Amino acid sequence: MTLKKTLTIAGSDTSGGAGIQADLKTFQEHGTYGMNALTVIVTMDPENGWSHGIHPIALDTVDAQLKTAFSTGVDALKTGMLPTVDIIEMAGKAIADSGIRDVVIDPVMACKGEDEVLFPENVDAMIKYLLPNAKVVTPNLVEAGQLSGEGTLQTVEDMQAAAEKIHAHGAEFVVIKGGKQLKHDKAADLLFDGKKHYLLTSEKTDTSYNHGAGCTFAAAITANLANGQSVKDAVLNAKIFVATAIQHGWKLNEYVGPVMHGAASKFTKPEVEVTEL
Numbered sequence: 001m002t003l004k005k006t007l008t009i010a011g012s013d014t015s016g017g018a019g020i021q022a023d024l025k026t027f028q029e030h031g032t033y034g035m036n037a038l039t040v041i042v043t044m045d046p047e048n049g050w051s052h053g054i055h056p057i058a059l060d061t062v063d064a065q066l067k068t069a070f071s072t073g074v075d076a077l078k079t080g081m082l083p084t085v086d087i088i089e090m091a092g093k094a095i096a097d098s099g100i101r102d103v104v105i106d107p108v109m110a111c112k113g114e115d116e117v118l119f120p121e122n123v124d125a126m127i128k129y130l131l132p133n134a135k136v137v138t139p140n141l142v143e144a145g146q147l148s149g150e151g152t153l154q155t156v157e158d159m160q161a162a163a164e165k166i167h168a169h170g171a172e173f174v175v176i177k178g179g180k181q182l183k184h185d186k187a188a189d190l191l192f193d194g195k196k197h198y199l200l201t202s203e204k205t206d207t208s209y210n211h212g213a214g215c216t217f218a219a220a221i222t223a224n225l226a227n228g229q230s231v232k233d234a235v236l237n238a239k240i241f242v243a244t245a246i247q248h249g250w251k252l253n254e255y256v257g258p259v260m261h262g263a264a265s266k267f268t269k270p271e272v273e274v275t276e277l
Helices: 017-027 059-070 084-096 122-131 141-148 158-167 213-226 229-247
Strands: 006-015 033-045 051-056 076-079 103-105 173-177 187-192 197-202 273-276
Touching: 006 017, 006 059, 006 213, 017 033, 017 213, 033 059, 033 084, 059 084, 076 084, 076 213, 084 122, 103 122, 103 213, 141 158, 141 173, 158 173, 158 187, 158 197, 173 213, 173 229, 173 273, 187 229, 197 229, 213 229
Parallel strands: 006 033, 006 076, 076 103
Antiparallel strands: 033 051, 173 187, 187 197, 197 273
């Protein structure tokens, strides 16, 4: 049996719920062979309220990892936290040179639980080097506001305006994750294919145990694309997968609770409605 090969170019979450840990768990759940190129190590200080430490990987080490991974014949890939402009540029050029079409850009700008957007100077680099390579880009509301220049997004109409501007930067499909700040009675995400907007909705889950949800969502899209699904189906099935993972999130410690990456194979999945706007 030959497995599809999926790559994550992202950071390591030492607590295990997000980053490459979430990606590799998700790749495994989707029956693909996961690989990683590590860009940064994120640590948490248990003596200082779980505050995050950011430790970028040396540029030549990132380069060597990318060469290793791409030499295997990657079928689909995603990016996550890329902590410096140099790493963003290196990853973007390596992706472009690889010729891989199924590329999911998750434009991570902050760690969950941290209010400040990390490395704000990276936004321009993401627009220049990453978005033109993206089959799918998956920003949350804050990231979409930064990439589009629209600022704070609160409504579906705000998301539509932002999606169109992000698409103009070169991404083929834009998926904006609604999250808790969106003014909507459902858990709503928006898919824009360059012509039409689609709203994907499911029932909200009242939980704070959602660490790693964004990484898991993007990784599920990546694996679904590797397995031959259309973008629309890949996004829909990824939303079902991550909604199930959020429903069964659990408490790791007093500071954080991750999603359950294996929940979709064990529990009843929620319904997701797709509406063309």
